[in-house]
Amino acid sequence: MMMTAIYPYLVAAHVTAVVCLVGGLLAQERLVNAIAPISPEEQAGTLVALQRFERTVTTPALLLTWIFGLSLALSAGWLSSGWLIAKLIVVVALSAFHGVRSGRIRRCLRTGASVKRISGADFGIVVAMLVIAILAIVKPA
Amino acid sequence: MTKDGQAAKALHPHNGLITDLEHKQLKRLEMVSIIEATTLVLLVFVAAPLKHIWGWPYGSKLLGPIHGVAFLAYVWTALQTVAGGGWHRRDVIRLFLVAFVPFGGYANLRWLCERAKSLAEGRQAR
Numbered sequence: 043m044m045m046t047a048i049y050p051y052l053v054a055a056h057v058t059a060v061v062c063l064v065g066g067l068l069a070q071e072r073l074v075n076a077i078a079p080i081s082p083e084e085q086a087g088t089l090v091a092l093q094r095f096e097r098t099v100t101t102p103a104l105l106l107t108w109i110f111g112l113s114l115a116l117s118a119g120w121l122s123s124g125w126l127i128a129k130l131i132v133v134v135a136l137s138a139f140h141g142v143r144s145g146r147i148r149r150c151l152r153t154g155a156s157v158k159r160i161s162g163a164d165f166g167i168v169v170a171m172l173v174i175a176i177l178a179i180v181k182p183a
Numbered sequence: 184m185t186k187d188g189q190a191a192k193a194l195h196p197h198n199g200l201i202t203d204l205e206h207k208q209l210k211r212l213e214m215v216s217i218i219e220a221t222t223l224v225l226l227v228f229v230a231a232p233l234k235h236i237w238g239w240p241y242g243s244k245l246l247g248p249i250h251g252v253a254f255l256a257y258v259w260t261a262l263q264t265v266a267g268g269g270w271h272r273r274d275v276i277r278l279f280l281v282a283f284v285p286f287g288g289y290a291n292l293r294w295l296c297e298r299a300k301s302l303a304e305g306r307q308a309r
Contacts, residue, residue: 112251116248152205
């Protein structure tokens with residue numbers, strides 16, 4: 043009874059965290075693409091801002107996405123469902139991408155190297171989000 | 184002065200923040216390592232015996248998901264730390280393997296402390 047009552051609130055919290063995460067990842071990737079051609083000295087200010095953005099927005103959003111998402115899966119008994127396992131693979135890939143990107147930004151700040159764009163990453167984020175949304179909404183057997 | 188140090192100095196407006204980044208990242212990894220190791224020890228040595236010997240399943244029902252999130256947080260923070268560069272392959276493998284061993288996270292602490300210390304000494308030398 044109690045789980046049924048909090049279910050819609052868990053969904054709302056999960057969706058909010060996902061929107062912040064994916065929006066943040068897309069914004070981060072577009073900014074990296076925009077500053078990639080300029081010199082490392084000129085990139086530094088933007089990289090510091092991106093690093094702070096990662097620390098205050100996208101990483102907390104990632105943690106909350108996982109906490110609310112796993113709570114939902116546990117409460118609804120979806121952990122053995124095929125669609126959720128497929129969704130988890132995409133989510134793990136997206137989380138790993140975020141970890142690698144934020145690590146690379148830190149490396150560029152530390153070494154003074156120029157940040158490199160990962161071609162197709164922004165498109166990949168959108169496709170991953172579309173796959174996640176379809177799997178979560180349609181829940182194919 | 185090392186090449187890294189010269190490059191960091193060149194980015195002068197944010198120099199303090201930049202030189203502190205790696206140290207803070209190691210401290211975060213240390214903290215997540217403690218949480219992950221503690222939840223694993225509690226799960227294996229307290230909740231599992233309570234469930235299987237005394238038939239009290241609530242400990243593992245509570246600790247299971249908490250350890251799951253702690254494990255994911257550790258693996259993700261380790262990946263983020265390693266992506267920052269400057270790690271040997273052997274150290275990377277060790278960093279990920281300890282997540283599966285009870286007390287392994289505690290073994291990490293001294294090693295990460297030493298790494299943070301050598302980083303701080305390197306910074307002072309500059």
